[in-house]
Amino acid sequence: MTHLRNRRPVLAALVSMALSFHTCQAHAASADDPGQRARDLLSRMSIEEKASLLQHDSPAIPRLAIPAYDWWNEGLHGVARAGNATVFPQAIALAATWNGPLVTRVADTVATEFRAKYRQTVGPDGTTALYRGLTVWSPNINIFRDPRWGRGQETYGEDPYLTSRIGVAYVRGLQGDNPATPKVSATVKHFAVHSGPEADRHREDIHPSPHDLTETYLPAFHDTVTEGRALAVMCAYNAVDGVPACASDKLLKDTLRSDWHFQGHVVSDCGAVADIHGAEAHHYTATPEQAVAAAINAGTDVMCEFGNSPTATPATTVRAVQQGLLAEPVLDRAVLRLLEARIRLGLLDKPGSGPFGQIAASEVDTPAHRSLNLETARQSLVLLKNDGLLPLKQAPRSIAVIGPNADSVDALVGNYNGTPSQPVTVLAGLRARFPQARVTHIEGTGWVAPPLQDVPPDRLCVDAACTHPGVRLERFDNLALEGAPSATETVANAALKWGWPDSAERKTSTRWSGYLRAAESGTHHFRLKGNQGYRIRLDGRLVADMWDLAWPTSNAGLTLEAGKLYRIDIEAQQTGWEGEQQLQWTRPSFDNAAALEAARQADLVVFVSGLTWQLEGEEMSVHAPGFAGGDRTSIDLPAPQQSLLERLHAELRPLHKPLVLVNMSGSAMALNWADSHVPAIIQAWYPGGEGGQAIAELIAGDFSPAGRLPVTFYQSAADLPPFKDYGMQGRTYKYFKGKPLYPFGHGLSYTHFTYKNAAAVPKTVCTGFDVRLAVDVKNDGKRAGDEVVQWYVSRPEPGAPNRTLAGFTRIALGAGETRRVTFTLNAKALSTVDAAGRRNVEPGPAEVWIGGGQPGGAGSAGQAAGIGVKLTVKGRRSLPPF
Incomplete structure (x- = not known):
């Protein structure tokens, strides 16, 4: 494996120089300096002890007072897999709020609960248990490029800019304001170019175009690292341009550390180092020792490995050093990063000390946290369609709640979840909100089979x-x-x-x-x-x-x-x-008779459809039509649910009884028939532990919905390129040329907004200068409501996107209230990316759309309210790619 050995002498020399520099600096450091403390511990370690610290389940080194620690902790939308916790709406639903400050509050609460879980379980010597530490492997900022991907629910959607803004907000909430003493550490994942199919992820070699790397796949990572200052990055399973991501010099050395100046630690996805040499995976190296060396040399610091894999034992790392594949100074570099991270988090100090020592073990799933959870669920709900049925004009005397997700906790929590102590399903929420009504519950069908x-x-x-x-x-x-x-x-x-x-x-x-x-x-x-x-x-x-x-x-x-x-x-x-x-x-003989009879007897029918994390998710074995490996082969509503929905409509239409469709899923679904026949449709995602209450309140009209889609809802999977094609042409709102069912950024309200008096200064702009824009947004309706103001830029360059989201803000307006919204377009917002991945501002016309959705997008009046502004760009200028 000459490609590993040829660089070793030069690399070792460079690392030795770097360590010498740090050692010199240490003389001037204070006694409690994390770097000095880490170097002191390192200087007293054997090579076997150093190697052990690189495993995710790191054993204790008692003689140095280093406790056992497990780096593996999940916090996608709450503390996961560690018992009761506040389960916030799934990540895709957080993106649907289009509210960065709210997401920061959510993440700060999640960090508080991680500190509380740590206090609950940490041993007297500082030993921590799996899923109860302070190194959080979230958020997932991969681009949800295709609705068939089962893990897309973990992301912030299809747009790099929205993903970047929500990702930075989540990282800042988790870590706090001081990187020197973070509340917890955030880990942005999976670096890079990773979004299915799940069945191929351990062996897929992706060759993204330079254009798509710059335009789509890397911006959110750049922003969460450079602006959000994330303290950790997780490398992906897949290979990029022939090299496994966790062994990629191009990704980890050149881009992450050299170009972006990342100073934190890199953790492998679980089993990704084993994939480097696995015969059924990449088989990039011949031996596990070479695989470990390739990963650490490239800059991977923590190896999440398990089972009987040789990469799961420190002895393999020791042999890599002994065989000359891995220079000890390179091993030292990784150990120093990890020790310093643990020191900054207080993991080597007495439990209960430090700036977050006052967080009590009881601060989990508290009433205040559940209140924030309810607020977040309300803001995440997207009203896809409304023919005037909602909000209800009067409280119904009887409600039939039908469908597989009506009383499902699985449909509340999504994946990578904790356990809500008081989950409110849609059924429970409707019963609580309408206490005088007779509420009947009949599943009517299972998700993909009889109930x-x-x-x-x-x-x-x-x-x-x-x-x-x-x-x-x-x-x-x-x-x-x-x-x-x-x-x-x-x-x-x-x-x-x-x-x-x-x-x-x-x-x-x-x-x-x-x-x-x-x-x-x-x-x-x-x-x-x-x-x-x-x-x-x-x-x-x-x-x-x-x-x-x-x-x-x-x-x-x-x-x-x-x-x-x-x-x-x-x-x-x-x-x-x-x-x-x-x-x-x-039971094979099951029929829908009971559900249909319940619908006939009710004043209101709520059909709760969709999926759960047991159908779409990470590398799963699901045997049902339309599903494969955790992904989907069809984006249609599963056939048993579609059949029952159509039968309900046929029964109710002659009786003039209202039908509301609440769809719960982590991804876009082709609800074409429902859009043509059902008067009101709510996309509820996986809305968290309080989700049922939020849905019931929306139906009742207790608040005006303002969630917006972070993904395009297509009419069919046939409208898309092949799932395994990572090229962005034909995908997402930026490059899709067809007619979507519901566009990215879409969401209806119970009130109405108008946009007037748009102004741009200047209207003719020289490249490199900012444009200041302002617009009046008025709530023309009779009730208060939130509006998500979005601005998009269109440039007529060959190969340029249809339009690009350049900014957004969520504002609350009372009935009749007007607010002047101002924002700035910088040079990057007016730029395009060429085929070579170069970002340039080109001369010529530019159009800015400011509105509650995309221009031409469906809205309460058939089109999203908004206004266009035309600009002229003079001159040409090259910009950094990110």
């Missing part, structure tokens, strides 16, 4: 002869079913309510075993309601697997024969939303 129902006790037997009803229950005093059971008994059904409400005491697991007799022939699906950590087997075949919460999978249904007995085994961890578990199945 799940409780398995009746008379279908279960302890023995193969079915002489004894029930199932055998074994309890274990650990979460992994290890050792002998602490208790064994025969129970009537596979149902259990854990000890509650003290979730901290949930430390046990269970196993039910027995036989199940099918009631009818056909395909059945199974789940354990109310729980995430479980496995279900029939005759030894795995039919449902949600055991590993980090890597959940779903499995295909099983065809059963009526009257036949099947051995059933259910294993479950003590987890879940309310500690309650119940074995459920689908």
Whole structure:
């Protein structure tokens, strides 16, 4: 592997010079200087100890008073995978607020809860547990270039500028104002050019054009690093131009550290270093030692590796040094970065000390945090369509709430989530908001199959002869079913309510075993309601697997024969939303009759459709039409939901009864039929623990909606280029030439705004100078409401985007109120990027659109309110790319 060895002598010399410089500087540093403290610790370490600190699950070094630490902590929209926490709306919903200051408040609250979780679990010696540390692997600022990507819900949408602004806001909220003593450290990910397909991510080699790198894929990373001052970056699984991202000199050395002057640490995505040499992955190097050396030499500092991979052990790093693949000064460089990060966070100090020591362990999921969560959910909701039905003119006497997401907590929380202590589903929100109404709930359909129902006790037997009803229950005093059971008994059904409400005491697991007799022939699906950590087997075949919460999978249904007995085994961890578990199945003979009857009897029907994180997400196995590997092959509403929606409409139309569609998903969906037939449509995303209340309040008219789409809603996946094509032509509002269903930036209101008296100074601008613009925005309606003022720039250059978002602000206006909104367009806003990735300001005309959406975008009057301003640019000027 000469490409690794040829640079070693020069690199070692450069690193030695750098370390010598730091050592000289240390003499002038104070005794508590993080750099000096880190260098002192490093000077007393063996090579084996140094290597151990580069693993994400770093062991303790007791003789140096360095505690064990796990770098892996998730905080995408709240503290994730660490028990109860405030679960804010999913990241894509945060972007839909178009409100950077609000997102900063959210992230600051998330950081507070990380500090509280740390206080709850940190040991006397400073040891921390997985998901309870202070190095937060968020936000995800990849570009949601294609709605089929399952992880797009984790991003801030399709636009580099919006992603940049929300990303910087989130980073600043997490870290606070002082990089020397951050509240937590933010990790922007996944660097770079990463957005599916999920099934190919470990071996995909992407060759983005220089234009797309500059225009689309790198701006948000540049801004969160240089402006947001993110303290960490996560490198991606995929390769870029033939080199795995976590071993890329071009990305990590040249761009990140040299061009952008990044001083923090780089962490690999989990398993990405193993992918460098894996035969089924990139196979870029022949050995794991070469893979580790390639990553560390390029600038990767933390290796998130697990399982039996050789890259998961420090011994491989030691061998890389011994084999001459990795110079010890380069290893030292990585260790210094990590030690300094831990010192700045206070992770090597006494727990409870430092500037954030006053944050109590109890500051998790507090009433104040839930109040902010509700405010955020309200601001994230997007009213896609409204024929005048909403807000409701009077409170309904009866409401039928139908659909698979009506009472689903999974649909509230999205992925990379915590556990809300008091989740408010759409059903619960409507019941609370309309206490005098009779609220009926019928699922009517499952997400991709008939709805799940409780398995009746008379279908279960302890023995193969079915002489004894029930199932055998074994309890274990650990979460992994290890050792002998602490208790064994025969129970009537596979149902259990854990000890509650003290979730901290949930430390046990269970196993039910027995036989199940099918009631009818056909395909059945199974789940354990109310729980995430479980496995279900029939005759030894795995039919449902949600055991590993980090890597959940779903499995295909099983065809059963009526009257036949099947051995059933259910294993479950003590987890879940309310500690309650119940074995459920689908019945092949199910029909929609009950849902249709409930709709006929109601004054208002709310159909709650969409997806959950169990259908779209990270590298999953989902066996259903329209889904593959966590991604989607179709962006249509799943067929069972579409069928029921159409039947409901057919039943209700002759009765003149209103129908509201609430769609919950982390991505754009082709709601074409609904747009033509349903009078009101709300895009609710995965709206967080308080989401159901916010949705009910919107329907009631308690506030005027102002969320805006951070992605384009296309009419069909057929309108898009192939998913694996990373070229941006034909994608997003900037390059899509077709007619979208709902455009990027779209969102309706319960009031109406007008734009007047636009002015630009100057109207003829020389390149390199700013343009100051102003416009009057008036709320012409009879109620208060927020407006998201957006400004777009169009340039007529060959290959230029249709238009480019250049700025936005969310403002609140009372009925009849007018506000003068001012902003500045700099040279970059008037620039375009050529095929070579060079950014230039070209002479010629420019048009600025200022409005509540894109020009020509659908709005309450058929088009987004706004006004255009024409400019003339004189001269030509080259600009830095970012």
